[in-house]
Amino acid sequence: MKMKPFSRKDYPQLSAFVGGYLHQDYIDDSGSPAGALDKFIAQANPEQRRALTAEFGAFMNAIEAVPFAQAQEWWTRELGSAWLPADKNELLALQRRLSRTDIKA
Numbered sequence: 297m298k299m300k301p302f303s304r305k306d307y308p309q310l311s312a313f314v315g316g317y318l319h320q321d322y323i324d325d326s327g328s329p330a331g332a333l334d335k336f337i338a339q340a341n342p343e344q345r346r347a348l349t350a351e352f353g354a355f356m357n358a359i360e361a362v363p364f365a366q367a368q369e370w371w372t373r374e375l376g377s378a379w380l381p382a383d384k385n386e387l388l389a390l391q392r393r394l395s396r397t398d399i400k401a
Contacts, residue, residue, distance in 0.1 A: 302370045309347035314375040329379050
């Protein structure tokens with residue numbers, strides 16, 4: 297099965313989160329990728345959090361079909377992250393943290 301090329305346009309909320317919270321100063325601003333996600337959760341409205349949850353899930357599904365090095369490239373080059381996840385478990389940990397958040401207003 298041929299996979300559709302990755303496009304950041306398919307993931308607007310994930311792209312906004314990664315570019316806006318995992319930028320080159322994310323360590324100074326948030327301390328860690330988890331801290332950056334917590335900051336996003338605190339500042340985002342419920343619709344933005346739901347969209348990020350859905351798009352993060354779609355991204356994780358998409359990377360199942362490619363070597364992890366390709367997923368890293370998408371995460372950094374295409375989405376603009378300064379944080380390079382070492383393995384899929386690091387992304388899964390962020391996804392789980394997001395899914396545990398209360399999506400109420």
